[in-house]
Amino acid sequence: MNRKELVEQIHAKKSFLCVGLDPDMEKLPACLQGESDPIFEFNRRIIDATLPYAVAYKPNTAFYEAYGIQGLNSLQKTIDYLRNKNVFTIADAKRGDIGNTSARYAKAFLSPDGDFNFDAMTVAPYMGSDSVQPFLQEQGKWVILLALTSNAGSADFQTAQDYPVPLYRKVLEVSKQWGTPQNMMYVVGATKADMLQDIRRIVPEHFLLVPGVGAQGGSLEDVCRNGMIQGEIGLLVNASRSILYASKGPDFAEAAAQEAMRMQQQMSRYV
Amino acid sequence: MNRKELVEQIHAKKSFLCVGLDPDMEKLPACLQGESDPIFEFNRRIIDATLPYAVAYKPNTAFYEAYGIQGLNSLQKTIDYLRNKNVFTIADAKRGDIGNTSARYAKAFLSPDGDFNFDAMTVAPYMGSDSVQPFLQEQGKWVILLALTSNAGSADFQTAQDYPVPLYRKVLEVSKQWGTPQNMMYVVGATKADMLQDIRRIVPEHFLLVPGVGAQGGSLEDVCRNGMIQGEIGLLVNASRSILYASKGPDFAEAAAQEAMRMQQQMSRYV
Numbered sequence: 035m036n037r038k039e040l041v042e043q044i045h046a047k048k049s050f051l052c053v054g055l056d057p058d059m060e061k062l063p064a065c066l067q068g069e070s071d072p073i074f075e076f077n078r079r080i081i082d083a084t085l086p087y088a089v090a091y092k093p094n095t096a097f098y099e100a101y102g103i104q105g106l107n108s109l110q111k112t113i114d115y116l117r118n119k120n121v122f123t124i125a126d127a128k129r130g131d132i133g134n135t136s137a138r139y140a141k142a143f144l145s146p147d148g149d150f151n152f153d154a155m156t157v158a159p160y161m162g163s164d165s166v167q168p169f170l171q172e173q174g175k176w177v178i179l180l181a182l183t184s185n186a187g188s189a190d191f192q193t194a195q196d197y198p199v200p201l202y203r204k205v206l207e208v209s210k211q212w213g214t215p216q217n218m219m220y221v222v223g224a225t226k227a228d229m230l231q232d233i234r235r236i237v238p239e240h241f242l243l244v245p246g247v248g249a250q251g252g253s254l255e256d257v258c259r260n261g262m263i264q265g266e267i268g269l270l271v272n273a274s275r276s277i278l279y280a281s282k283g284p285d286f287a288e289a290a291a292q293e294a295m296r297m298q299q300q301m302s303r304y305v
Numbered sequence: 306m307n308r309k310e311l312v313e314q315i316h317a318k319k320s321f322l323c324v325g326l327d328p329d330m331e332k333l334p335a336c337l338q339g340e341s342d343p344i345f346e347f348n349r350r351i352i353d354a355t356l357p358y359a360v361a362y363k364p365n366t367a368f369y370e371a372y373g374i375q376g377l378n379s380l381q382k383t384i385d386y387l388r389n390k391n392v393f394t395i396a397d398a399k400r401g402d403i404g405n406t407s408a409r410y411a412k413a414f415l416s417p418d419g420d421f422n423f424d425a426m427t428v429a430p431y432m433g434s435d436s437v438q439p440f441l442q443e444q445g446k447w448v449i450l451l452a453l454t455s456n457a458g459s460a461d462f463q464t465a466q467d468y469p470v471p472l473y474r475k476v477l478e479v480s481k482q483w484g485t486p487q488n489m490m491y492v493v494g495a496t497k498a499d500m501l502q503d504i505r506r507i508v509p510e511h512f513l514l515v516p517g518v519g520a521q522g523g524s525l526e527d528v529c530r531n532g533m534i535q536g537e538i539g540l541l542v543n544a545s546r547s548i549l550y551a552s553k554g555p556d557f558a559e560a561a562a563q564e565a566m567r568m569q570q571q572m573s574r575y576v
Contacts (some may be wrong), residue, residue, distance in 0.1 A: 056406070096402060096409035102420030103381065130429065131367060131399050132456040132521075135327070138367035158401065160431045160451055162458025180431055187402040187433025190479055197468055208461055233354050250403075266463030 035122045035153045036174065036217050037241070042267050043089045043120060046300035050267050051294060052090035052243065054274025055080065055112060056097045060223070065284045073101065073108035076286075078115055078176045080278060083291040087298035090122040090270050092243075104241045113150050122270070123234065124178065124243070125155040126268045137168035144172040154178050156221060156243070159205045163212055170213045177218050181205050182233070184223025184246030193226075215239040222261070224252025230260035240266050247297075248276030254297065267305060273297060306393045306424045307445065308487050308512070312537050314360045314391060319573035321538050322565060323361035323395065323514065325545025326351065326383060327368045336555045344372065347557075349386055354562040358569035361393040361541050363514075373572035384421050393541070395449065395514070396426040403437045408439035415443040425449050427492060427514070430476045434483055441484045448489050452476050453504070455494025455517030464497075477507045486510040489532060493532070495523025495542070501531035512539050518568075519547030525568065529575045537576060544568060 039061040044050050057073045067070040081091065093112055098105035116123050129139040130238075136157075141148050143155045154176035157166055169177045182192055192202040199207075206220065215237075222233055224246035234241070242261055246252035254271060261269055273293075281289030306314075315321050328344045336345040352362065364383055369376035387394050400410040407428075412419050414426045422514040425447035440448045453463055463473040470478075477491065486508075489538055493504055495517035504513070512533055517523035525542060532540055544564075552560030 094402070094406055094409075096400070096406045096413065099413035100409040100419070102413070103374060103377050106377055110374065126402075128429070129367070130401065131365070131397075132454070135365055135367045138365075138371040139425050142367065142370035142373070148371070158399070158429045158431050160462060161454050161456060162461030162463070164456050164458040166458075183403070183432050185432060185435050187435040187437075190433030191431060191472065191475065194475065196470070199467070200471065201462065204462065204465065212392070231493055 040089065040122050043122070044267050046304060047087065047089055047298070048208070048305045049087055049089055049298040050269050050271055050301055050305070051088045051297050052092050052270045052272040053080065053084050053088045053277055053294065054093055054126070054245070054272050055093040056278065057276045058097060060103070061279050061282065063282050063284060063286045071111065073098070073105065074111040077108070077112045078288040080290050081115060081119070083287040084277065084294040085119060085121070085290070087294040088121065090124060091116055092124040092126045092272055094274075095127040110149055113152065118213065122154065123152045125150060125152040128156050128158050128180065130158040130161050132161070133164045133168055136165050140169045140172050141205060144175040154219065156180065163209075166209065166212055170217055173218070178243050179205070179209055179218060179220055181220040182222045182226050182251065183230060184225045184250050188223070188226070199234055203236060206233065210237055210240070215241070219243050219270070221245065223250075224254070224257050225250055227253060227256035227260055230257065234261060239263065241270060243270045243272060245272040247271050248273040250257060254300055261303060271297075271301070311360065311393050314393070315538050316576060318358065318569070319576045320358055320360055320569040321540050321542055321572055322359045322568050323363050323541045323543040323575070324351065324355050324359045324548055325397070325516070325543050325563065326362055326364040327549065329368060329370070330377075332550050332553065334553050334555060334557045342379055342382065344369070344376065345382040348379070348383045350558040351561050352386060354558040355548065355565040356390060356392070358562070359392065361382045361395060362387055363395040363397045365397040365545075374402070380430045381420055384423065393425065394423045396421060396423040399427050399429050399451065399537040401429040401432050402434045403432070404439055407436050411443050415440065415446040425490070427451065430480060437480065437483055441488055446488070448484060449514050450476070450480055450489060450491055452491040453493045453497050454499060455521050455523065457498045459494070459497070475506060477504065481508055481511070486512070490514050490541070492516065492522075495525070495528050496521055498524060498527035498531055501509055501528065505532060510534065510539070512541060514541045514543060516543040516544050519544040520534055525571055533575060542572070
């Protein structure tokens with residue numbers, strides 16, 4: 035899905051919601067425990083319930099790899115199920131390695147020849163340009179580079195005070211030369227919404243993937259006020275746990291739909 | 306495998322060689338193309354051939370994920386094959402995410418309950434302490450944190466000149482508080498061997514995993530002179546392509562053994 039198509043979907047659904055598909059076997063509703071593939075069945079019902087309110091889905095690979103080969107099978111079924119649903123798909127994989135190795139990860143997650151064929155994947159910037167370039171070479175696909183993450187540990191390096199230019203700013207300034215707003219986005223945590231104005235001065239056109247609204251406590255209003263691009267919106271706001279586990283009962287899908295709709299309604303005021 | 310056992314293996318084999326198991330279907334010897342699982346068969350024969358000369362094996366997850374579920378099956382068979390061979394096993398995965406997600410990756414790769422149960426895995430530092438801690442909580446297992454990588458892109462952030470303390474030094478100084486020399490190592494590229502003396506002043510006791518000797522051009526002698534710890538050695542020097550693809554003919558395993566032996570003989574002078 036290219037930028038124009040993504041923006042069209044945002045306007046059509048009046049939503050820039052991304053649903054994080056992070057299935058945790060210990061939190062799945064009891065009613066799914068008898069299924070042959072409870073993770074996929076959970077995802078399928080979450081997707082069906084939230085599809086009117088969400089433009090993007092973001093499985094985090096860790097939650098599948100934790101269940102080994104079986105978990106990866108569930109991931110594959112999930113991405114297959116998302117295809118032809120006109121949504122933007124993100125592998126939240128946070129990969130990055132030397133060039134020949136990043137090329138393998140790009141093949142795994144982005145290439146139409148691979149098993150998964152996502153629209154986008156998250157990439158870590160620590161190893162620099164040649165670790166990111168192979169992902170950018172996948173035609174029509176997107177790199178979503180970590181810039182300013184939502185966790186407390188972001189203070190260790192990303193926002194460390196003893197650097198004249200904080201590392202997250204340097205990552206933005208250097209890496210925006212690597213791709214274009216047509217094939218790169220950035221991860222900026224909602225818990226750092228006060229820094230969004232500053233970030234928008236560095237990358238005025240790039241889409242931002244914003245985790246941290248919901249379970250992690252970030253404010254949607256602050257994110258919109260400080261991070262939105264006129265017309266094209268330029269934001270994908272992710273929620274995972276607050277939607278997935280809105281109820282643990284047999285009504286989990288309805289509860290997820292309610293929570294997604296609540297967020298979509300908030301978002302609709304800005305679109 | 307704990308530090309004492311690793312040091313014992315290094316002395317027993319007079320080697321601190323780590324073999325990187327990065328199987329590339331396009332480079333595999335033609336004689337394996339008929340196998341039902343050519344990747345595992347390649348790894349099995351490489352392991353058998355190099356076992357007298359190597360103390361550690363490091364599959365890079367990208368090379369398995371690139372082949373989807375089938376590739377992960379090959380990885381699982383490979384790690385099962387390595388078990389009980391008295392070698393140190395490293396998942397070169399370069400993961401790292403918010404705490405609840407890193408805990409999933411730790412389960413996937415390190416936990417005895419997971420499918421893989423490696424001794425160690427590589428982790429990226431960008432997201433800070435709470436992204437690394439879950440890996441350190443796996444009893445008896447190791448985090449190998451990226452510090453100074455062997456690729457050209459390391460100049461973008463790790464060694465950027467405009468920081469008063471280069472980022473890779475800051476990563477070492479901050480992160481050495483997170484674990485101990487009993488459960489943390491660092492990745493330091495052999496192509497940066499001139500920086501090893503400086504690194505040893507910051508982390509005098511930690512083992513270093515050193516890629517970049519071989520195909521990437523780093524010098525084993527420089528690495529040993531600048532990075533070795535008296536008695537305990539404190540180095541695992543990795544070679545991947547130079548061993549795996551020493552020959553593409555039916556003699557690939559013998560050629561791999563020859564190359565591993567050549568490196569082991571060089572190493573034996575220092576042990």
